[in-house]
Ligand code: FAD
């Protein structure tokens with residue numbers, strides 16, 4: 344930093360207006376700690392611009408002054424991606440005030456929204472135009488579009504619609520030096536050179552600040568069918584996935600694997616969600632959803648028949664097909680509450696991994712014994728988006744064990760789990776990103792060529808290293 348702290352803030356205030364910059368401790372405090380409470384930082388100040396021009400001024404200023412800038416959305420990152428360091432010299436940049444839907448083009452099936460829009464609001468706006476925006480995840484009531492795109496979020500519908508990157512047609516990004524990349528194309532076909540927008544999606548605020556995006560919409564959904572099925576084991580779940588894909592094609596939108604222990608945690612820690620209709624037996628459940636834009640009211644029968652075929656083949660032992668929208672929502676509430684139930688249960692060690700779907704059963708049988716050797720104080724809560732090969736291979740602390748001893752197991756367990764994932768040609772970061780938490784993992788598992796290219800891109804777009812310093816790549 345070239346100026347003293349107070350001198351810089353005074354200049355910044357003069358540049359963008361007093362009300363854009365705050366140092367109010369109560370406002371800053373919740374933003375200085377990550378959602379999982381793994382990282383605690385101290386920010387220089389919080390900037391809350393109202394438009395792209397103000398973001399551009401802030402970045403140009405910070406670049407000239409070499410002030411680190413940490414973009415923050417809903418602060419739901421699992422990797423400390425939006426938490427400043429403890430130096431008190433980094434500026435938090437929140438786009439929460441940039442929350443306008445700029446345009447909806449129903450005929451073009453597209454929408455342009457600002458980065459500060461809460462994801463649930465983007466979904467609602469699409470629905471109001473009789474269209475559908477499929478990105479959906481447990482944090483959708485508080486995470487923001489900018490954070491979703493910066494992390495290339497996945498969630499519950501990846502099987503059918505892809506990750507956040509697949510849902511973007513165009514982007515508006517402010518670069519480190521304050522220039523604006525205006526690339527809000529609404530085109531589905533546009534082969535005009537390098538795909539620049541893809542560089543910023545998933546870059547976790549280290550290459551530019553996303554201020555708006557043009558998103559792909561889909562026809563509104565008019566029919567759906569949801570079921571909870573008990574499967575004998577994960578191998579049967581993978582075969583059930585293949586059967587449903589064959590019979591239902593693209594109508595299969597979600598396929599989630601839920602172990603008994605996860606439902607038990609939900610029941611114990613969130614009793615207000617109720618447990619009527621929750622399967623009482625069976626170690627493994629899958630939550631399946633078919634959706635269609637046609638309103639024939641036939642998906643429920645279709646799913647029922649498919650599950651009967653699966654039962655004949657021994658792929659399921661039981662299934663409950665939701666008889667109402669409310670019952671389907673109930674199934675989803677149980678699923679989406681697993682992270683919260685895990686949090687309430689106590690300390691946990693998380694591994695957000697992905698594998699070829701076909702390898703998941705063998706991976707699970709080889710990974711499970713690692714707990715006994717690497718983290719005997721833990722029990723496994725492995726669940727997630729089996730349809731796209733993404734498991735949350737999480738481990739919670741057993742009651743009555745020592746918390747510090749359990750947490751001290753993290754490095755050894757993580758190494759063992761991630762090495763095994765690597766052996767299966769999987770990824771140690773399927774959907775949550777690298778943030779601060781997994782910088783060393785990226786350095787370990789990415790190839791030298793990949794790391795060289797990533798560093799070269801970073802140097803080109805952010806030569807002064809002001810954008811989210813210390814995240815994703817080692818400084
Ligand atoms: P933040 O946490 O605020 O920031 C995330 C990263 O993006 C940081 O590196 C930040 O610097 C950067 N960033 C934020 N805004 C911008 C911007 N405008 N421009 C550039 N960089 C920016 N994730 C999944 O993928 N799938 C899930 O199913 C899922 N479920 C979740 C469930 C719960 C209960 C919780 C708490 C989290 C879940 N997550 C999931 C993780 C998290 O919600 C997502 O990663 C989400 O997309 C982050 O959005 P956010 O607005 O909270 O971003």
Ligand code: 2HG
Pocket residue numbers: 481679681682693727735737
């Ligand atoms: C989910 O799928 C989220 O519910 C959170 O990605 C996973 O808490 C986790 O590990």
Ligand code: ZN
Pocket residue numbers: 498727728735774
């Ligand atoms: Zn997930």
